[in-house]
Amino acid sequence: MKQKISIPIKKSDVPEKAGGSAKYIADIEFEGMLYAKTLRSDRPRARINSIKIPELPEGYYIVDKNDIPGKNRVKMIIDDQPFFAEDVVNYIGEPILLVVGPDKEKVFEIVYKIKVYYEDIEPIFTIEEAEKEKKNPIYGDDNCFAEYEFKKGEPEKAFATLSYIVEDEYSTDYQEHIYLEPQGVVGIYENGKVTVYGAMQCPYYVKNALLQAFGWDENRIRVVQTTTGGAFGGKEEYPSLIAGHAAFAAVKTGKPVQLVFDRNEDIEVTTKRHPSSIKFKTALDENNRIIAMDVDIKIDAGANAGLSDVVLQRSMFSATGVYNIPNIRVRGKALATNKVPSGAFRGFGAPQVFFAIEMHMYHIADKVGMEPIDFKTKHILMRGDTTSTGGLLRSEVKLPEIIDTIDKMSQYREKYEKFKKKRDGLKGIGFSLFFHGCGFTGSGEKDLIKAKVKLKKKKNDKVEILVSNVDMGQGAQTALRKIVSYSLDKPIEHIIYENPDTDRVPDSGPTVASRTVMIVGGLLEKAARKLKERWNEAPELEIVERYKQPEYIRWDQKKFKGDAYPEYSWGANVVEVEIDPVTYEIKVLGIWGVYDVGVAIDEKMLRGQIEGGIIQGLGFATIEVMNIKDGKIQQDTITDYIIPTSKDFPKIEIKLIDNPYEYGPFGAKCAGELPFVGAAPALASAVQYALNVPIRKIPVTPELLLSYVNLINKPQNSKELRECLTTEHVPPLRDPEVSGTEIAELKETS
Ligand code: MOS
Numbered sequence: 001m002k003q004k005i006s007i008p009i010k011k012s013d014v015p016e017k018a019g020g021s022a023k024y025i026a027d028i029e030f031e032g033m034l035y036a037k038t039l040r041s042d043r044p045r046a047r048i049n050s051i052k053i054p055e056l057p058e059g060y061y062i063v064d065k066n067d068i069p070g071k072n073r074v075k076m077i078i079d080d081q082p083f084f085a086e087d088v089v090n091y092i093g094e095p096i097l098l099v100v101g102p103d104k105e106k107v108f109e110i111v112y113k114i115k116v117y118y119e120d121i122e123p124i125f126t127i128e129e130a131e132k133e134k135k136n137p138i139y140g141d142d143n144c145f146a147e148y149e150f151k152k153g154e155p156e157k158a159f160a161t162l163s164y165i166v167e168d169e170y171s172t173d174y175q176e177h178i179y180l181e182p183q184g185v186v187g188i189y190e191n192g193k194v195t196v197y198g199a200m201q202c203p204y205y206v207k208n209a210l211l212q213a214f215g216w217d218e219n220r221i222r223v224v225q226t227t228t229g230g231a232f233g234g235k236e237e238y239p240s241l242i243a244g245h246a247a248f249a250a251v252k253t254g255k256p257v258q259l260v261f262d263r264n265e266d267i268e269v270t271t272k273r274h275p276s277s278i279k280f281k282t283a284l285d286e287n288n289r290i291i292a293m294d295v296d297i298k299i300d301a302g303a304n305a306g307l308s309d310v311v312l313q314r315s316m317f318s319a320t321g322v323y324n325i326p327n328i329r330v331r332g333k334a335l336a337t338n339k340v341p342s343g344a345f346r347g348f349g350a351p352q353v354f355f356a357i358e359m360h361m362y363h364i365a366d367k368v369g370m371e372p373i374d375f376k377t378k379h380i381l382m383r384g385d386t387t388s389t390g391g392l393l394r395s396e397v398k399l400p401e402i403i404d405t406i407d408k409m410s411q412y413r414e415k416y417e418k419f420k421k422k423r424d425g426l427k428g429i430g431f432s433l434f435f436h437g438c439g440f441t442g443s444g445e446k447d448l449i450k451a452k453v454k455l456k457k458k459k460n461d462k463v464e465i466l467v468s469n470v471d472m473g474q475g476a477q478t479a480l481r482k483i484v485s486y487s488l489d490k491p492i493e494h495i496i497y498e499n500p501d502t503d504r505v506p507d508s509g510p511t512v513a514s515r516t517v518m519i520v521g522g523l524l525e526k527a528a529r530k531l532k533e534r535w536n537e538a539p540e541l542e543i544v545e546r547y548k549q550p551e552y553i554r555w556d557q558k559k560f561k562g563d564a565y566p567e568y569s570w571g572a573n574v575v576e577v578e579i580d581p582v583t584y585e586i587k588v589l590g591i592w593g594v595y596d597v598g599v600a601i602d603e604k605m606l607r608g609q610i611e612g613g614i615i616q617g618l619g620f621a622t623i624e625v626m627n628i629k630d631g632k633i634q635q636d637t638i639t640d641y642i643i644p645t646s647k648d649f650p651k652i653e654i655k656l657i658d659n660p661y662e663y664g665p666f667g668a669k670c671a672g673e674l675p676f677v678g679a680a681p682a683l684a685s686a687v688q689y690a691l692n693v694p695i696r697k698i699p700v701t702p703e704l705l706l707s708y709v710n711l712i713n714k715p716q717n718s719k720e721l722r723e724c725l726t727t728e729h730v731p732p733l734r735d736p737e738v739s740g741t742e743i744a745e746l747k748e749t750s
Helices: 014-019 104-113 127-132 155-161 203-214 238-253 263-269 308-317 350-368 372-378 399-410 412-421 444-449 476-488 515-537 603-621 679-691 702-713 715-724 741-749
Strands: 034-040 046-052 061-063 095-101 115-120 144-152 164-172 184-190 193-198 221-225 257-260 276-284 290-302 327-336 426-437 452-457 463-466 495-497 541-546 568-579 586-596 652-656
Touching: 034 104, 034 238, 034 263, 046 095, 061 238, 095 104, 095 238, 127 290, 127 327, 144 308, 155 276, 155 290, 155 327, 164 350, 184 238, 193 203, 193 238, 203 221, 203 238, 238 257, 276 350, 290 308, 290 350, 308 327, 308 350, 350 372, 350 426, 350 603, 350 679, 372 399, 372 412, 372 426, 399 412, 399 426, 399 568, 399 586, 399 652, 412 426, 412 679, 426 679, 452 515, 463 476, 463 515, 476 495, 476 515, 515 541, 568 679, 586 603, 586 679, 603 652, 603 679, 679 702
Parallel strands: 034 257, 193 221, 290 327, 463 495, 586 652
Antiparallel strands: 034 095, 046 115, 061 095, 144 327, 164 276, 184 193, 184 257, 276 290, 426 568, 452 463, 452 541, 568 586
16 A cells, blocks of 8 residues: 655755756855865875975965874774874875865965875785784784674584585675765864864764864864765765864864865775675575575775774674574674775675675575575565574565565566576576665664754744754655655645754764664654644744664674664565677666565655666676776776766666555655665676576676686686686576577586
8 A cells, every 4th residue: 555655746956956056065165265185195005204395385284184183083983094194004095184275276286296205014905915914914913993703593503414515705896986976075264163064974973073183162063064966875984084174274274175076086085885705604404495504704994994893794784685594603804905995885785795695595596406586585584583683573574575576577487487498699587685774783873873853843834854864865855854744744845954054953863874764754753743732832842852762672782682773674676687699798678676665755756766776786786897906996087987877777667565664754664775785686696697607796797707708618727617616506507509609618518
């Protein structure tokens, strides 16, 4: 049954953004504004011996570590990241100092004239090197920012008694956000108070970072979000660093200071998705049921810890996918390397492991001679089952309906059979199942965030939403106004929402982890219902609502036991591909998605989120290639780092399955990250099916596919092949009526 609130309305930021009148940070002029440019390390790892600065013209300044009144550390989980490098640099692009002045070109000129004298230190570039290097670690004594392990059941016993064991290994690479608007901030210092304006997801993260950096009183720091052109996690932690830069410069010069990146700089120095390496060991019984799974996850954190600790946790809690596995051991490490720090990115560690677990399930299905869809369905979690951390699934899990629906929409089974028997060209179809844990991991919401929202009824009967959550294009503004409008029974035009300003809004937490609708929207719904009751009490009213954790949640943060998330959203994807037999380019012929996000707050906006998420996920799986060579990013422009557009893929067919969540506003759960998660494994499965080679690595570029096929085609390469493809795969999938000669040969030789 469709809920009334799901009926689409006009997205409120569209006219400004589509019409070009929206003002982004680079569009805002402040009187007497100076421009800042960052001098950065061009070494991956080195000691700074000295810095030679040319004589500065009048009105030009250098801002560096000596201009920080408080602590030279960006406030994060572990405070290891300096605003400006001290005696060592740990990645190419690490900020050393700023040049600030009235003429942009002159500022750039001065930056190029500064000479830094380095003494190089042996760098650490890979996860393997990071694990091995103990003599001269980047961080701590083992290069490890975070290391965890958790268990369910008795995995050791299961592995000791069962003989059918499948081992598998996967890897994923960098992904860059490519939000439309590069990073930017303006710092202002007036009457003893610092204000920072800028594109960001988390105004209070920025404020707290500035408080620590300045060591000042709370009322001397103010942060204002400006219209933000996309973020995807990329403006979660990074703005805290540059807000500091602009603020230090403003205090030193007494003038507004603008620090806005161009695209090239943005790609080179801002956070990216963590590369990962994921190993599985899975034990099955004689009925081909999985009894135990051992998962070992390593993520490449880059030079600073950032949010890697929690990214790793989300990876680990997603490690066994949507499957009910009684005995589990999951280990995880976030390792330090001399590369740009990895950070938050849509899905926050989950997409890497969902690619891996979904491919692993497919590979096991091949080995036991089952169709992947049947093998997966046989293992799905249902209501009453426990998650990998032992949390109880209390709500209905609608996976059977989701699987059924997507099969009918995409004709998955039919095509799977058809492609198996006879194909014209190299066609394949792939299928993925996935969830997303809604909101913060573990007890973060209760212990760290303690969200607070405010609703203000004004004399003119309009109601203002006061929260610290931002609209970054995802539609938060429209969604939150809609929730308040429906709860209050007032027209949407009467509900006001302005870009958050920490001097005006309470800390309702960061705009991350799909918590904005479920948590903040939930609090606003409560506040609005209270306001409705009290509406006639006075011409002006203020209602404050604070987060209270639902009673049912049990979580042990030390043992990783219990409800890692308050609730889960679920989904399935099918992707159909055709592979060019000469160039190995992948053409996507069809994309389907079925989702349970509780209830859609606005169906059209949700569909927009889903389409964007899938396409971004398919980019991650195919054409978005980023290599770092000797610490230097090779694809540092959008000419080299290609992202997909809506023209690269056919129309996506989407169905939503309503499943109202008791504690979410109007039954809503989480939606923003979920559609990203399932795209890569569905595509990789389709490619695997088409080519009959195991896919254990994304992005699946034509070069990668060609190298696999070449390896398989040359019998003299069989040892190399075994190493490259790590397990003896090649399933008994289809009869030999395969057109495309390489593939026919492939079957023979293997
Ligand atoms: Mo995010 S990746 O929780 O913005």
